[in-house]
Amino acid sequence: MSVIKHDERDVRSFVLVCLCRLIVKTLLSILPVSERMLGRLAVLDEWAGRDRRTIPGVTAERSAIAGVPVDRITPDLIDDPRTVVLYLHGGAFIACGLNTHRAVASTVARDLAVPLVNVEYRQCPQVGVGTSIRDAYAVYRALRASADVDRIVVAGDSAGGYLAAKIVDYAARDGLAGPDAYIGFSPLLNLSPDAKRSSKHDAMLPVDRLEELRPFYERGPEPLDGSLDATADDVARHFPPVVLICARDEALQKDALDLRDGLDRHGIPNEIHLYAGQIHAFPAAVSNSTQAKDAVRVATAFVRDALAEAGRADAASA
Secondary structure: OEEEEEOOOOHHHHHHHHHHHHHHHHHHHHOOOOHHHHHHOOHHHHHHOOOOOOOOOEEEEEEEEOOEEEEEEEEOOOOOOOEEEEEEOOOOOOOOOOOOOHHHHHHHHHHHOOOEEEEOOOOOOOOOHHHHHHHHHHHHHHHHHOOOOOEEEEEEEOHHHHHHHHHHHHHHHHOOOOOOEEEEEOOOOEOOOOOOOOOOOOOOOOHHHHHHHHHHHOOOOOOOOOOOEOOOHHHHOOOOOEEEEEEOOOOOHHHHHHHHHHHHHOOOOEEEEEEOOOOOOHHHHOOOOHHHHHHHHHHHHHHHHHHHHHHHHHHHHO
16 A cells, blocks of 8 residues: 655764664674674663663553563553553564663553553574564463453564564464554564565665574574465465554565555555665664654554544444
């Protein structure tokens, strides 16, 4: 359906893109992929946890659901306490966590005015992607079984977008009610080894290095069930209304456009918003930027409309 381009840029974004291309992309291109190096990346979330500043408009509380650690983020103003967002952070399944992504998760909760659960799923190198999905899906199943929850929005950035997509896939496989909406910030949607992408215009990701991580992704102990490609028709047809946010010409724009094609074939409402002059997963990476705030507003407005439409349809059929 709609592909909407956002051309607004500012000096801050330009500088950030240049620095990421010069420093971050270079480092990601040359760092060795080893057990030791991947294990060290846990320091990113620990470092982010040193920032004790509170985020206005929400409260966050550590908890656990189905044995999985989570942040329960509650906005001060709640429009619908029976709708919950399940947020899954990015980080290539190897880095980041609740601390690095508390700001974007809080912004989504505050803008949508519903409670949010930010999930601390297990990651590589300790476990493979199948186990990461298992943790995310366990939280989803528990929320779906709760008498206090009517609607669930799944959301994620980068690798978290893949986990959110696999929740859609696993719920359909198990005959469980699927999510009511999907938000993807630069989502990774295809883990197939023959996925075709280009990092030429991406300011951050040398996406070809994903294959070097595959032995860690396949580590287990839980298997990665179903299609590796969440944009394939057998998965895409189960998606709820979808809103996708990407940096224009980033490597994972291809995943978003492929999913859009599948959704269109099945008549599923969707929007893709492409922001010029931004880095991969910018709503999470630079959550206080003008463009990131706008992207979250765009995404939550789409979800709000989709949930309202679903509510009207339910009322009409009652």
